[in-house]
Amino acid sequence: MNVALIFAGGVGSRMKNDSLPKQFLELDGKPIIIHTLDVFENNPNIDAIVVVCKAEWLDYMNELLQKFELKKVFAVIAGGATALDSQYQGLLAIDQQFPQEEVIVLIHDxxxxxxxxxxxxxxxxxxxxxxxxxxxxxxxxxxTYIADEKLDEIFDREKCRLAKAPxxxxxxxxxxxxxxxxDEEKRDFIDSASLMKYYGFSLGIVEGETENIKITTPSDYYLFKTIYEMKKEYNFNDGGK
Structure with a gap:
């Protein structure tokens, strides 16, 4: 059983948009969150999806799922006080839905x-x-690594990777x-990977695509628009090949 946990809890403050969270901004007639969900919906290896979002946007999210006929989403639930807490709520929902299953969960923005x-x-x-x-x-x-407002270290780029999702x-x-x-009241991890590493779990590496960007700022949105239109025009396969 492979389940996608799609985290859509942002409020869009860095998008300079006061009325609409960034995940609901549209491109080509679809909100960003629907573009994301479509990929998981159409992947035959994904069995189910849960979406976590702000409580005040639950009804709107459900309306979108109905409008765009997404069938694999079994729950839309309210998030918690932090991103980590919100993801935990999504994990609990998956565990409740599939209590007897051996589940692989893919956590994605x-x-x-x-x-x-x-x-x-x-x-x-x-x-x-x-x-x-x-x-x-x-x-x-x-x-580079900055300490006390001064350059402290320059890393070998060949050995560096940017953390992405899922x-x-x-x-x-x-x-x-x-x-x-x-239980330990330690909830300051930046993401699930850092949480797992802290508690001794080994993390395998999947080399993904550079274009797998997170849309946080207006420039990210315009980059997404450009990549999307190029893929659409030239009918690129997965990975832009």
């Missing part, structure tokens, strides 16, 4: 719509082999890590 089937499939296969996977892409610019795990393992962190 709702505003990361340029995800391809190869990356999804490779995540699933790597979790089967190693128990956990994180999608990365090459660092295409030099990465981040994928056996459901029982990621739930165990969450519950332990709640």
């Amino acid at each position: 709702g505003v990361r719509p340029i995800i391809d089937d190869n990356t999804i499939n490779n995540n699933i296969e790597l979790v089967k082999l190693e128990g956990a996977a994180i999608t990365v892409s090459p660092a295409i610019e030099t990465v 981040q994928s795990f056996l459901l029982k393992n990621i739930l165990k890590a969450h519950k332990t962190s709640i």
Whole structure:
């Protein structure tokens, strides 16, 4: 059983849009979140989807699912106080829906719509082999470390990768890590991968595409628009090949 947990909890503050969260901004007649969901909906290896979003947007999200006829979404639930808490609520919903199943869960940003089937499939296969996977892409610019407002270190770009999504795990393992962190009152992890690494789980690497961007700022949206239109015009296959 392979389940996608799509996290759509942003409010769009960096998009300079006060009325509409960034995941609901449209391109080609579809909100960004629907572009993202479509990829998982149409991937034959994904069995089910849960969406987590802000409580005040639950009705609107359900209306979109009905309008665009997304059949694999079994639940739309309200998130928590933080991104990590929201993801935990989604994991609990999956566990409740499929209590007897051995579940692989793929945690993905709702505003990361340029995800391809190869990356999804490779995540699933790597979790089967190693128990956990994180999608990365090459660092295409030099990465530096700043300390006390001064350049402290310059990293070897060939050894650096940018963390992307999905981040994928056996459901029982990621739930165990969450519950332990709640018991220990340690909830300051930046994402699921850092949570899992902290609690001793090994993470396999899926080399994904650089274009698998997270739409956070207006320039990200325009980059998405350009990539989307190029793919549509030239009928690119997965991964832009």
